[in-house]
């Protein structure tokens with residue numbers, strides 16, 4: 001049963017990750033969080049996992065209509081508008097640690113006007129269903 005469930009998850013899920021634009025060599029990408037200038041940090045250039053998941057999706061974009069996105073953090077305002085534009089209707093996140101910031105408020109406003117439902121993944125289930133996607137370990141369910 002678990003094997004079947006995992007196969008279905010793998011079949012239907014599409015993953016994204018924080019990364020540099022494809023043509024930018026990872027070894028030359030500025031992964032720094034702090035530098036003498038913001039231009040030398042990762043922040044102006046990194047593409048967040050939510051946006052990468054949409055941009056790198058190779059199927060029909062109509063498949064994303066009404067879909068649910070699972071994220072580690074509540075999406076930023078930039079990803080929020082892309083998710084809404086892609087037709088995503090539900091966001092389930094593990095943490096909203098930036099709640100109350102301007103960026104977070106803008107994301108929430110975007111989701112509200114675009115009828116995107118947001119909910120925190122239940123804390124009591126977080127440990128039980130945490131999925132590990134380490135490259136050498138495959139997919140492991142902990143708990």
Ligand SMILES: [Zn+2]
Pocket residue numbers: 048049050075076077078079080
């Ligand atoms: Zn983002």
